[in-house]
Amino acid sequence: MFDFSTVTNWLHELLLGWMPAWLATTTECILVALFLLLAYSVLAMIYIMYERWVCGWIQCRRGPIRVGPAGLLQIFADVFKILTKEIITLWHTDKFLFFLAPFLVVLASVLTFACLPWGKGMQLIDFNIGAFFIIAVSSIGVLGILLAGWSSNSKYTLIGAMRSGAQMISYELSVGISVLTMVCLAGTMSITGIVEAQKDGWFLFTGHIPAIIAFLIYIVAANAENNRGPFDLPEAEHELTAGYHTEYSGIHYGLFYLAEYLNLFVVSGIASLLFLGGWMPLHIPGWEGFNTVMDYIPSTIWFLGKAFFMTFIFMWIRWSFPRVRIDQMLALEWRYLMPVGLVNLVVMAIVVTQGWHF
Amino acid sequence: MADLQQQIAALCPQAQFDTVDNLLMVTVDDAQWHALAQQLKENLHFDQLSCLAGVDWKDSIGVVYYLTNTDTQEMVHVKVATTDREHPMLHSVSDIWAVANYQEREAYDFFGIVFIGHPDMRRFFLRNDWVGHPLRKDYDENPELNPIRLEDEMNEDDTCTYIEDEDGNVKKVDGKVFEDDEYVINFGPQHPSTHGVLRYRVSLDGEMVKKVDVVSGYIHRGIEKMCESLTYPQTLLYTERMDYMAAHINRHCLCMCIEKALGIEVPRRAELIRLMMDELMRLSSHLLSYGCLTMDQGATTAFFYGFRERELIYDIFDRTCGARMSMSYSTIGGVVADVHPDFIKDVRHACDVIESKMKEYHQLFTGNVIARNRMVGVGELRKEDAINYCITGPSGRASGVHCDVRKTHPYSLYSEFDFDEVIRTEGDSMARYMVRMDEMLQSIKILRQACDKFEQCEGNEYIAEKVPKMIKLPAGHWYQQVEASRGAFGVYLESDGDPKPFQKPYRMHFQSPCFNLIGVVDLTCRDNMIADLITITASIDFVIPDIDR
Numbered sequence: 001m002f003d004f005s006t007v008t009n010w011l012h013e014l015l016l017g018w019m020p021a022w023l024a025t026t027t028e029c030i031l032v033a034l035f036l037l038l039a040y041s042v043l044a045m046i047y048i049m050y051e052r053w054v055c056g057w058i059q060c061r062r063g064p065i066r067v068g069p070a071g072l073l074q075i076f077a078d079v080f081k082i083l084t085k086e087i088i089t090l091w092h093t094d095k096f097l098f099f100l101a102p103f104l105v106v107l108a109s110v111l112t113f114a115c116l117p118w119g120k121g122m123q124l125i126d127f128n129i130g131a132f133f134i135i136a137v138s139s140i141g142v143l144g145i146l147l148a149g150w151s152s153n154s155k156y157t158l159i160g161a162m163r164s165g166a167q168m169i170s171y172e173l174s175v176g177i178s179v180l181t182m183v184c185l186a187g188t189m190s191i192t193g194i195v196e197a198q199k200d201g202w203f204l205f206t207g208h209i210p211a212i213i214a215f216l217i218y219i220v221a222a223n224a225e226n227n228r229g230p231f232d233l234p235e236a237e238h239e240l241t242a243g244y245h246t247e248y249s250g251i252h253y254g255l256f257y258l259a260e261y262l263n264l265f266v267v268s269g270i271a272s273l274l275f276l277g278g279w280m281p282l283h284i285p286g287w288e289g290f291n292t293v294m295d296y297i298p299s300t301i302w303f304l305g306k307a308f309f310m311t312f313i314f315m316w317i318r319w320s321f322p323r324v325r326i327d328q329m330l331a332l333e334w335r336y337l338m339p340v341g342l343v344n345l346v347v348m349a350i351v352v353t354q355g356w357h358f
Numbered sequence: 359m360a361d362l363q364q365q366i367a368a369l370c371p372q373a374q375f376d377t378v379d380n381l382l383m384v385t386v387d388d389a390q391w392h393a394l395a396q397q398l399k400e401n402l403h404f405d406q407l408s409c410l411a412g413v414d415w416k417d418s419i420g421v422v423y424y425l426t427n428t429d430t431q432e433m434v435h436v437k438v439a440t441t442d443r444e445h446p447m448l449h450s451v452s453d454i455w456a457v458a459n460y461q462e463r464e465a466y467d468f469f470g471i472v473f474i475g476h477p478d479m480r481r482f483f484l485r486n487d488w489v490g491h492p493l494r495k496d497y498d499e500n501p502e503l504n505p506i507r508l509e510d511e512m513n514e515d516d517t518c519t520y521i522e523d524e525d526g527n528v529k530k531v532d533g534k535v536f537e538d539d540e541y542v543i544n545f546g547p548q549h550p551s552t553h554g555v556l557r558y559r560v561s562l563d564g565e566m567v568k569k570v571d572v573v574s575g576y577i578h579r580g581i582e583k584m585c586e587s588l589t590y591p592q593t594l595l596y597t598e599r600m601d602y603m604a605a606h607i608n609r610h611c612l613c614m615c616i617e618k619a620l621g622i623e624v625p626r627r628a629e630l631i632r633l634m635m636d637e638l639m640r641l642s643s644h645l646l647s648y649g650c651l652t653m654d655q656g657a658t659t660a661f662f663y664g665f666r667e668r669e670l671i672y673d674i675f676d677r678t679c680g681a682r683m684s685m686s687y688s689t690i691g692g693v694v695a696d697v698h699p700d701f702i703k704d705v706r707h708a709c710d711v712i713e714s715k716m717k718e719y720h721q722l723f724t725g726n727v728i729a730r731n732r733m734v735g736v737g738e739l740r741k742e743d744a745i746n747y748c749i750t751g752p753s754g755r756a757s758g759v760h761c762d763v764r765k766t767h768p769y770s771l772y773s774e775f776d777f778d779e780v781i782r783t784e785g786d787s788m789a790r791y792m793v794r795m796d797e798m799l800q801s802i803k804i805l806r807q808a809c810d811k812f813e814q815c816e817g818n819e820y821i822a823e824k825v826p827k828m829i830k831l832p833a834g835h836w837y838q839q840v841e842a843s844r845g846a847f848g849v850y851l852e853s854d855g856d857p858k859p860f861q862k863p864y865r866m867h868f869q870s871p872c873f874n875l876i877g878v879v880d881l882t883c884r885d886n887m888i889a890d891l892i893t894i895t896a897s898i899d900f901v902i903p904d905i906d907r
Contacts, residue, residue: 059662155543159565159888229656230728233889320722322729323656325889326565 001281001295005121032124036114040262045075047261047311054315082257087250090152097151102248102255104144109259109266111137116269116307117195117278119300130191131183134270135176138225141259142168145227148256149244160243163233163326167224170333171231174221177341178214181348182274185211185357191273198277200285208357210348215275217341222267223314224329227260230321231329264311272306279303362402362434369397379618379836384436391438392449392475395423399454403427404434405745407455409837411850411867412465414495415439419446421465422850424837424869428745428759431766435837440471443496447520447528450476457748460572460877468493468582474520474528478535483575483906485511492583493865514573535571536561547576551654551892554902558879558891565887570880578906585866590616590829591690593866598684600870601904603643604842606635608868609688614769615838615849616690619831625819626771627812628692633770634705634808635675635687636840637801641712642671643843644752644794644801647899651791652723654896655732660723667715670708674701690829692821702809709802716798724795733788737882737894740785747881748874751845752793753898757785763841770840774811777804787897794899830861844899845871868907872900 008028015024049064049072056063064071089095114124115134127133142165149161183189185207186197197203203211224231233243245256272278279299283291324332351357363375366384373394374385386394398404409424420439426432440446450473452458462473463482470491472479480486489503517533536542536559546557555576561568581600585593597612598605610632617624624632649664672682677698679685687693698704723729739749744757754761762779764772780796782789833855839848848869853861875898882898883891 059659060666061662155541159543159562163565232656319659321657322652322723322726322732323889324728325732325887327887328728328731 001120001299003121004119004299008121036110036124040110040113041258043265044258044261045079047265048078049075050308050311051261051264051315054312055319058316058319079254082254083251085250085253087252088247090247093153093247094151097147098247099252101144101148101151102252102259104147105141105259106144106255108137108139108141108144109262111140112266112270113262115191116266117191117273117303119279119298119303122279122300123192126190126192128193129189131179131189131194135172135179138175138266139168139172141263142172145244148248152244152247154247156242156246157244160246164227164244166326167227167231167233167329170330171221171224171337174217174333174337174341175225177338177345178218178221179270179274181210181214181341181345182207184345184348184352187352191278194273195278195280198280200283202275202277202280202282204275206357207348208351210344210351211275211357213340213344214348215271217337217344218271218274219313219317221333221337222271223317224333226263226267226314228264228314229318230323232318232323233326233329264314265307268307268310268314269303271310272303276306276310277302278306362432365402366394366398366434369401370394378435378834381837382434384434386436386438388438388440388448391436392451392454394436395451395454398425398434398436403429405455406748407451407457407461408433408748408839408846409848409850409867409869410458410461410465411865411869412469412471412493413852413865413867414469414493416495417441419443419469419471419494421448421471422835423451424848424850428761433767446471447474448472449474449522452476455748456743456746457874457877460873464873467491470494472520472528474522477519478517478533479519480517483578485575486514486516487511492580493586535559536569540568545891551896552902553650553896553900556876556900556902556905560888560891562888565889567883567886567888567891570883570891572876572879574876574905576906577903579903581907582866582868585863587862589860589862590831593863594689595684595686597868598686599903600868600907601842601844601847601872601901602683603646603901604639604844604847604904605683605685606632606639606687607840607842608847609686610636610770611838611840611842611847612849612851613688613690614840615836615851616829616831618838619834619836619851619853620690620826620829622691622822622825624692624822625817627815627817628820628822629771630808630812630815631693631697631820632688633772634805634812635685636770637805637808638671638674638705638708640843641708641798641801641805642668644798645671645712647794647843648719648723648791651893651896651899652729654892655729657723657726657729660719663715663719663722667708667712670704670711674698674704674708677701677704689821691825692819694821696818696820702812705805706809709805712798713802716795719795724792730788732889732893733791733897734786736787736890737886737897738784738786739878739882741783743878743881744785747877749845749878750874751842751871752780752797753790753875754845755779755781756789756793758783761846763839763846767839769838771811775804775807777807787893790897790899828859828861830857830859831855831863835865839869842871844875844901844904847871870904870907872902872904873907875900876905 015027052063064074067074067077112134115130145164146161149157182203185203186194204215279302281294281302362382370390372390376383404425404427406426406428408426411422418439418441423436425434438448448471450462452462462476465471467481467483468491490497515535517535519531520528521531522528540561542559542561545560546552547555557573559571581596594609594612597608600608645664645668649661652660675685676682678701679687739757741758744754744759750761765779777800780793782793831853833853835852837850839846850867852865854864882894
């Protein structure tokens with residue numbers, strides 16, 4: 001299987017031939033950042049179209065078909081529109097916090113985005129505490145949402161922000177616990193380590209029942225963490241018109257929109273990392289021929305494929321279910337998901353120490 | 359009826375009696391009215407105030423009340439008037455029939471009649487700085503008096519009530535709708551879930567709703583006022599612009615009312631066509647209400663499923679009437695044109711498709727655990743309240759009230775058809791939703807029978823031959839009710855028998871079902887959450903132009 005680190009090593013050597021080591025590292029950092037932002041915006045565009053097509057398909061519609069062949073240019077038209085729209089500033093708002101909020105939301109999603117296992121040797125941020133880092137930075141987002149709701153100085157956004165705060169902080173627990181359960185199985189927090197540990201089979205298959213429970217908890221909690229239906233209460237269109245970002249316009253609104261779609265990719269990516277082996281091809285121990293064939297498919301394709309598959313599941317859920325109510329949402333988390341998740345973590349620990357997993 | 363007359367005469371010896379439009383009419387003075395009203399409700403069980411129409415008779419000004427006994431479905435109407443045109447005052451009956459609360463506010467708005475004892479005597483539709491009361495015959499229409507105002511309405515929190523002391527002196531007491539320290543949030547007039555331009559002012563405690571104040575009139579077009587300057591065939595047009603989801607049914611009602619006044623017999627074929635159009639309209643309305651209810655709770659996909667089948671019905675309207683909305687199809691004496699040759703085939707096809715897709719709706723939404731949690735037990739409306747607030751239609755039947763006009767006062771050809779009145783007893787949002795779903799099956803049943811009857815029907819006369827070109831009604835008043843998609847729709851029509859050509863109605867009042875439906879928003883939503891407010895209002899299912907008229 002092609003290891004992308006050969007490319008990075010070659011580039012590193014090449015740069016060292018021309019410039020001192022500090023400059024080479026800085027150049028590489030800039031290149032990586034450029035790649036990251038490029039991938040971020042391109043993926044956001046792909047995701048918006050993806051959502052529209054899936055949603056149209058589920059709803060017996062055709063989705064966008066008018067602009068360009070098969071509606072492909074629709075997204076460019078939309079991006080252009082949102083970029084050229086006026087940014088409306090309101091009276092009686094805290095302007096600094098009001099403008100800071102969308103950037104905090106985007107910051108959180110870019111940081112988490114950088115942790116994803118893009119392919120063999122394509123790990124951008126690779127700590128030995130990678131999983132922990134993901135949990136930590138992803139919770140910056142809630143700060144941005146709270147700020148947006150608070151600084152808009154509007155009753156609707158305030159309710160939206162308060163709902164969002166309650167929801168995201170609650171569901172972060174479940175996401176964290178299900179991540180911990182899988183870390184427990186992998187025996188490492190390093191993202192490369194978690195992927196490598198799934199060489200002989202993805203955790204969803206090797207982890208026994210606790211892994212499946214953790215997967216289900218993760219799907220529910222990640223949906224809530226992402227403010228997507230059936231947990232889209234913070235922006236519940238039919239109750240709060242647009243929730244915390246009601247007062248935003250132009251590109252500031254666009255940033256919230258962008259972050260929302262990228263967060264969808266991020267949670268799908270983390271799901272594929274923890275449960276479906278990240279970029280790791282499907283390996284079945286003992287089937288050497290099969291494994292070799294699977295290895296011929298590039299690792300990036302594996303990762304993206306899994307992420308898109310997970311996204312499809314999230315979209316399917318979103319477009320099928322009605323929205324839950326705030327008390328039901330909190331009850332679901334604190335009465336069911338978190339206790340089940342905690343017990344599941346203990347069970348997983350027992351399974352791992354006893355070696356009952358595959 | 360003579361029996362009833364004796365009973366009422368025993369209760370109130372001063373009352374005068376008359377029989378108008380096959381109904382007993384009682385005329386009493388305002389002094390005896392409140393006591394009589396109490397007696398009518400308690401002793402004679404007239405527990406529902408079906409219609410309240412303010413009328414300006416030039417020499418006097420007053421109100422006509424239509425009362426219904428929900429056990430026997432007997433109706434009686436009471437006329438109460440005052441000759442004091444400067445400061446007309448009547449006693450409020452909002453403490454006896456809760457529905458009178460908003461109805462009296464409307465009468466105050468249009469006629470300037472102050473109701474003594476009414477808890478919240480504000481205008482209902484017009485701004486509080488409006489000059490004059492537009493439906494009075496001496497109303498000054500000078501546009502300079504009421505220019506288009508560009509500033510906000512002032513003091514919208516102010517309200518007042520008129521209290522009568524023991525000596526008969528009436529005193530005005532000011533009050534406030536909301537206290538200063540309440541967290542009041544605006545829902546509407548531009549809000550995705552009010553389905554139009556209705557506005558609630560909601561007092562919140564966290565996520566809990568403490569009080570809802572309905573502010574109406576954003577789409578008020580003064581249809582009743584406009585009708586007074588149009589000839590009868592012209593007024594038909596406005597019926598479709600009230601509840602546009604019951605366009606055929608409302609128009610059918612006004613046509614029947616005028617036909618009743620003129621004594622025109624409608625050909626059977628025309629009556630069958632009207633009836634089928636009514637039922638198609640009801641199907642389309644319930645499909646829309648399914649879609650909106652599901653979408654308001656976030657299930658966007660279910661919305662499209664409902665709209666997909668609705669398209670079949672709209673195609674039928676399009677082929678026969680030439681329009682998808684505001685069809686203008688019924689007319690005085692029949693319908694304007696014969697149906698499309700494929701009409702029966704299309705109707706049968708639509709019935710088959712919708713019936714088969716009903717299963718899909720239930721699978722997608724009804725059984726969903728989130729949907730059930732959101733709707734079961736939410737916004738319960740007890741049977742007594744439903745009667746007291748005159749909640750009719752699917753919402754009333756969900757609370758166990760036997761109120762289907764097709765059964766209680768059969769009109770058109772409904773007595774020939776075999777169908778069930780869907781009644782549930784829970785009274786919650788789920789029951790209201792399920793009543794609509796089951797009613798769709800009943801409508802399909804009626805439509806299938808109607809198709810058979812239509813094929814057997816002899817003659818191809820779709821409009822009565824003897825409709826006069828110039829429609830002139832004798833002096834008098836008439837009331838006609840039909841079962842519209844959202845409840846009992848009534849037309850109160852009064853004619854002064856003007857002998858000149860192009861006679862215009864003296865007074866036309868539309869008793870729209872949705873007007874009564876918003877009356878229970880505060881009652882049902884109080885102490886529920888914001889999300890429940892949306893669920894409850896969606897399940898009550900009102901159409902805003904029908905409230906505002």
